[in-house]
Amino acid sequence: MRAEVRDRVLATARQHGYRRNHLVSTIMGQVRGARTQLFMGNLALVHVPSLKQPTLRPMQQSMIKAAADRALELGFRAGVFSLGDQVGGPAALARVLQARGVLGVVFLQPNSNNTTAGFPWNYFTSVQIDYDSPNLVQHTVSLDHHFTLVGALSRLRALGYGRIGLFIERHKDERLVHKWSAAFRSYQENHGGIGAVPVLMSETMTSREFLAWQRTHRPDLVVGHVDRALSWLKRAGLSVPTDIGFFNLNWNERFRPCAGLDLRPELHGAVAVETLAAQIQRNERGMPLNPQTVSILGSWVDGPTLRT
Numbered sequence: 001m002r003a004e005v006r007d008r009v010l011a012t013a014r015q016h017g018y019r020r021n022h023l024v025s026t027i028m029g030q031v032r033g034a035r036t037q038l039f040m041g042n043l044a045l046v047h048v049p050s051l052k053q054p055t056l057r058p059m060q061q062s063m064i065k066a067a068a069d070r071a072l073e074l075g076f077r078a079g080v081f082s083l084g085d086q087v088g089g090p091a092a093l094a095r096v097l098q099a100r101g102v103l104g105v106v107f108l109q110p111n112s113n114n115t116t117a118g119f120p121w122n123y124f125t126s127v128q129i130d131y132d133s134p135n136l137v138q139h140t141v142s143l144d145h146h147f148t149l150v151g152a153l154s155r156l157r158a159l160g161y162g163r164i165g166l167f168i169e170r171h172k173d174e175r176l177v178h179k180w181s182a183a184f185r186s187y188q189e190n191h192g193g194i195g196a197v198p199v200l201m202s203e204t205m206t207s208r209e210f211l212a213w214q215r216t217h218r219p220d221l222v223v224g225h226v227d228r229a230l231s232w233l234k235r236a237g238l239s240v241p242t243d244i245g246f247f248n249l250n251w252n253e254r255f256r257p258c259a260g261l262d263l264r265p266e267l268h269g270a271v272a273v274e275t276l277a278a279q280i281q282r283n284e285r286g287m288p289l290n291p292q293t294v295s296i297l298g299s300w301v302d303g304p305t306l307r308t
Helices: 003-015 022-032 058-073 089-099 145-158 170-174 179-190 207-217 229-235 265-281
Strands: 041-047 076-082 102-108 125-129 140-143 164-169 200-202 221-224 245-248 259-262 293-296 299-301
Touching (some): 058 076, 058 102, 076 265, 089 102, 125 265, 140 145, 140 265, 145 164, 145 179, 145 221, 145 299, 164 170, 164 179, 170 200, 200 207, 207 229, 229 245, 265 293
Parallel strands (some): 041 076, 041 102, 102 125, 140 293, 164 200, 221 245, 245 259
Antiparallel strands (some): 259 299
């Protein structure tokens, strides 16, 4: 457009009260640039191993795939690393990431053991999925364990279950600062209607102690991560769901058809990358002054282990 024509159009627009809408301008810029999206930089998705979870579990693999896909959509490339592969620990990992031009890091935390101590945070933007310590010092993406379990218990009570028992391995509860067991006990005390079955907590859940607990307290439904309990109940002569129900705390890592909670690992991965990208765009690095947590609500999944 010639300059004189442009000036005449702008003068007419001002005469009639038109003003530039910056939101529309931004959208049109994105539409015009859709075919030539700029490369923004490299990200790292870092698995932090533990004694109980030395390798990536299916749920974490789902997180990583979703995170990598979302990174591409936002103009980033995401590589996968493991803290356990580095002989020199977090500092050695940081040197590898710097050599590869990594701007931001997502840590997948399997336990609260401070295993990232010594990582040079000031060189990177970072966010973690789940907690590395009871003291929150990083931006974190995590399941809202309390509201997720409370909502599920309300639905289970509405289905007619009146004696619900929770069984859980200790390391899975401890790494979440006991959020599962705290939510369960809180519901027993403050909402009621699900009985007073004590929580069964064990280092490694076995059929012997599970069935001893079941025979002693007679729950009409059990809630837990270990779906091997279905086989244990069957060997004890109990039919699921006729005699007793089962509800999986982590439906994403089931080995048998069952009802349970979808903890939405894909959403965890995508939100972690979105949170990281926003920090990079604001040029934020190092430990945040005010750490924030993005809470994700799990969703109910029907299955053959509940009566209708």
